[in-house]
Amino acid sequence: xxxxxxSPKYLFRKEGQNVTLxxxxxxNHDAMYWYRQDPGQGLRLIYYSQIVNxxxxxxxxxxxxxxxxxxxSFPLTVTSAQKNPTAFxxxxxxxxxxKNYGYTFGSGTxxxxx
Amino acid sequence: EDQVTQSPEALRLQEGESxxxxxxxxxxGLRGLFWYRQDPGKGPEFLxxxxxxxxxxEKERLKATLTKKESFLHITAPKPEDSATYLCAVHSGxxSASKIIFGSGTxxxxxx
Numbered sequence: 398x399x400x401x402x403x404s405p406k407y408l409f410r411k412e413g414q415n416v417t418l419x420x421x422x423x424x425n426h427d428a429m430y431w432y433r434q435d436p437g438q439g440l441r442l443i444y445y446s447q448i449v450n451x452x453x454x455x456x457x458x459x460x461x462x463x464x465x466x467x468x469x470s471f472p473l474t475v476t477s478a479q480k481n482p483t484a485f486x487x488x489x490x491x492x493x494x495x496k497n498y499g500y501t502f503g504s505g506t507x508x509x510x511x
Numbered sequence: 512e513d514q515v516t517q518s519p520e521a522l523r524l525q526e527g528e529s530x531x532x533x534x535x536x537x538x539x540g541l542r543g544l545f546w547y548r549q550d551p552g553k554g555p556e557f558l559x560x561x562x563x564x565x566x567x568x569e570k571e572r573l574k575a576t577l578t579k580k581e582s583f584l585h586i587t588a589p590k591p592e593d594s595a596t597y598l599c600a601v602h603s604g605x606x607s608a609s610k611i612i613f614g615s616g617t618x619x620x621x622x623x
Contacts, residue, residue: 403554432613437615439612439616498543500611502555
């Protein structure tokens with residue numbers, strides 16, 4: 398079945414450490430997105446990519462970096478510059494046409510600073 | 512500024528007690544309004560996309576409606592398994608700068 402796979406499900410980061418969250422899709426969607434979800438808040442956009450080798454900053458890009466070398470993959474790196482990284486991270490792709498136009502989400506990665 | 516507001520923040524219902532969740536929006540050029548269901552610790556699951564005022568869509572006990580300023584998610588005779596957070600999102604604009612904005616969600620709890 399087509400979908401989005403995020404890994405790992407849980408991730409622990411030490412102070413000053415960079416960590417990378419994986420996002421892979423087999424839906425053949427061009428556009429991919431990273432969101433951060435904190436309790437009681439809506440999803441906030443970190444980065445998005447509409448085509449391979451191109452990406453744009455979202456509303457809260459500081460302390461994060463991404464790459465888009467392949468259509469299927471859109472990894473997110475949480476750098477040591479992100480001062481409050483503990484959150485639930487969601488990757489999504491966007492189907493731009495058809496009656497089910499909208500996001501397909503992965504199952505998320507919960508990142509905790511230890 | 513584009514904005515999406517969901518109400519109430521939390522709603523507790525008895526099994527079988529019908530109700531509605533509200534999503535009000537202020538955007539420049541509505542491209543689509545989405546409803547998602549999210550269970551704890553999981554990614555949001557797609558429910559509906561609405562495109563224009565007057566449109567309605569149904570799925571089992573859920574029915575979504577859209578006006579020019581808001582959308583309602585009606586839940587008829589809910590069951591405990593309908594307990595989840597329901598997210599509303601709006602896609603505004605048709606240019607390359609178009610964006611999708613999420614509301615903060617409504618936490619729905621159905622008591623048996």
